[in-house]
Amino acid sequence: MKFSLALVTLVTVASGFPVIDTANEAVLRKAAKLASRTVEIIEAENAQNAKRPVKRASLPLPKDALGISRAETNCGPTLPCLAFDAEDQFVSVEGEYAYAAPSESQIRGPCPGLNAAANHGYLPRSGVASIEETVRGMSKLYNMGIDLAAALAAYAVVIDGDLLDGTWSIGGPQQSDPLVPILGNGQGLSYSHNSYEGDGSIGRLDAYTNKGDAHSLSIEKFEAVYAVGGNDTSEEGYDQRYTIDKFRSRFQDVQDHSIATNPYYFTGAFSTVVVVPAAYNFVINFMSNHSEEHPAGYLDGYNFKQFFGVTGSPGNFVWNKGQERVPKNWYRRPSSSPYNLADVFADVGIGYLAYPETLKIGGNTGTVNSFTGVDVSDITGGVLNAAKLFEGDNFACFAFNLLQQGIPHFLKGPLADINNATSFLAPFLSPLLGKLTCPELGNFDQSLFNDFPGHKYSPTGPATNY
Numbered sequence: 441m442k443f444s445l446a447l448v449t450l451v452t453v454a455s456g457f458p459v460i461d462t463a464n465e466a467v468l469r470k471a472a473k474l475a476s477r478t479v480e481i482i483e484a485e486n487a488q489n490a491k492r493p494v495k496r497a498s499l500p501l502p503k504d505a506l507g508i509s510r511a512e513t514n515c516g517p518t519l520p521c522l523a524f525d526a527e528d529q530f531v532s533v534e535g536e537y538a539y540a541a542p543s544e545s546q547i548r549g550p551c552p553g554l555n556a557a558a559n560h561g562y563l564p565r566s567g568v569a570s571i572e573e574t575v576r577g578m579s580k581l582y583n584m585g586i587d588l589a590a591a592l593a594a595y596a597v598v599i600d601g602d603l604l605d606g607t608w609s610i611g612g613p614q615q616s617d618p619l620v621p622i623l624g625n626g627q628g629l630s631y632s633h634n635s636y637e638g639d640g641s642i643g644r645l646d647a648y649t650n651k652g653d654a655h656s657l658s659i660e661k662f663e664a665v666y667a668v669g670g671n672d673t674s675e676e677g678y679d680q681r682y683t684i685d686k687f688r689s690r691f692q693d694v695q696d697h698s699i700a701t702n703p704y705y706f707t708g709a710f711s712t713v714v715v716v717p718a719a720y721n722f723v724i725n726f727m728s729n730h731s732e733e734h735p736a737g738y739l740d741g742y743n744f745k746q747f748f749g750v751t752g753s754p755g756n757f758v759w760n761k762g763q764e765r766v767p768k769n770w771y772r773r774p775s776s777s778p779y780n781l782a783d784v785f786a787d788v789g790i791g792y793l794a795y796p797e798t799l800k801i802g803g804n805t806g807t808v809n810s811f812t813g814v815d816v817s818d819i820t821g822g823v824l825n826a827a828k829l830f831e832g833d834n835f836a837c838f839a840f841n842l843l844q845q846g847i848p849h850f851l852k853g854p855l856a857d858i859n860n861a862t863s864f865l866a867p868f869l870s871p872l873l874g875k876l877t878c879p880e881l882g883n884f885d886q887s888l889f890n891d892f893p894g895h896k897y898s899p900t901g902p903a904t905n906y
């Protein structure tokens with residue numbers, strides 16, 4: 441199936457993600473072309489693996505969430521990765537995929553999964569990628585679901601990438617032709633505070649408490665998360681074991697620490713409600729080794745450190761900036777169990793249900809320990825509340841609404857640019873949104889967040905590679 445402009449409009453009308461009349465025709469054409477190519481990749485993959493299970497856009501959330509969280513394997517919330525197939529899962533780190541540290545001009549940023557991919561050539565080593573390159577690279581290296589990779593990349597293009605080129609940067613600002621203005625912010629992931637990157641991260645400090653730098657690893661934070669995996673203090677760390685439940689519990693501690701130290705702590709955005717907790721879950725679901733002995737996957741201290749570019753032993757860890765690696769003899773999740781968008785929402789939802797205190801929407805009001813929450817019903821026009829949020833498809837609907845509502849605030853551009861961005865994103869999100877049964881959530885007033893200085897805090901960075 442190819443996307444035509446007409447189809448884009450049709451699909452988005454049906455699913456509620458708007459294509460705006462005043463969007464630039466060229467941008468619409470570009471988005472349709474890119475989306476069409478992505479659909480071709482999906483179809484080719486599906487044809488190759490007819491047995492691949494088709495998942496819904498969101499998955500039912502369990503009643504006994506804490507029990508489920510504790511029992512969850514490193515393969516995710518649905519399919520248990522029982523099979524092992526060395527040929528399918530072995531990840532090459534030789535030849536064209538050999539490790540090379542980034543050169544001066546090559547960009548790296550806040551995401552160790554992307555940095556490692558670029559250091560091994562699974563993403564362009566430059567650190568600037570197209571949607572297609574992202575989909576292919578994430579699928580080959582991590583077996584990330586194509587729907588997930590395409591949505592993550594398309595959002596990056598519109599929110600902090602280059603809409604005209606259809607590219608995005610995994611780190612700082614892209615060098616672009618000064619004659620062609622960037623329609624989005626063009627700041628890259630490193631300076632996407634609140635729009636993509638958010639407070640309460642697993643290893644990076646909150647932007648405000650680190651002079652705007654939320655992309656460099658804090659070794660103290662890494663020490664703390666490393667310790668949740670056990671007491672193996674050897675340099676190898678082979679006996680450490682990390683599970684998603686341990687990370688969900690760690691997320692709660694990190695949030696508490698942020699509230700006590702960051703007067704600008706803010707959590708009222710798609711980035712903090714979905715991306716930040718999802719990133720904790722990505723460590724388990726994408727960095728685990730799915731070996732023959734452990735097909736469901738296990739993550740030890742050694743592989744955790746390799747992916748995060750850390751060497752040394754507890755108490756003496758060193759972060760080697762830009763040196764994130766895919767470990768040798770590492771097996772990714774099997775092709776029969778991709779981790780896709782439905783898994784992301786299920787895993788983030790299970791986390792909130794298992795550790796209800798982690799569902800925080802609001803922020804500190806300019807001093808530490810002043811966290812004030814905004815009611816879910818105020819953001820959803822009274823349609824949802826904290827209890828209803830996890831019924832049916834509601835959580836995924838709420839997340840998409842937060843994402844969409846945030847675009848005008850974060851882009852800060854003229855209306856036409858905002859419309860272009862929304863229209864660009866539509867063909868990537870609409871096929872997924874179309875599968876959800878969503879209540880009418882409507883627009884909410886961003887002034888609800890006026891009391892939180894962290895909402896407006898938006899550091900921009902130097903055009904350095906890290």
Ligand code: HEM
Pocket residue numbers: 550551552553554574578582584589592593596629636637638639640641642643644657715716719720722723726727
């Ligand atoms: C297209 C794909 C991806 C995009 C656009 C993306 C984007 C991001 C962004 C914006 C952040 C900052 C979030 C925060 O503030 O905590 C982040 C962090 C993170 N990502 Fe990714 N990511 C992608 C793929 C992956 C993959 C495949 C993995 C794992 C292999 C991964 C693991 C992580 C982790 C662990 C963090 C938190 C780092 C820290 O706090 O130290 N990501 N990513």
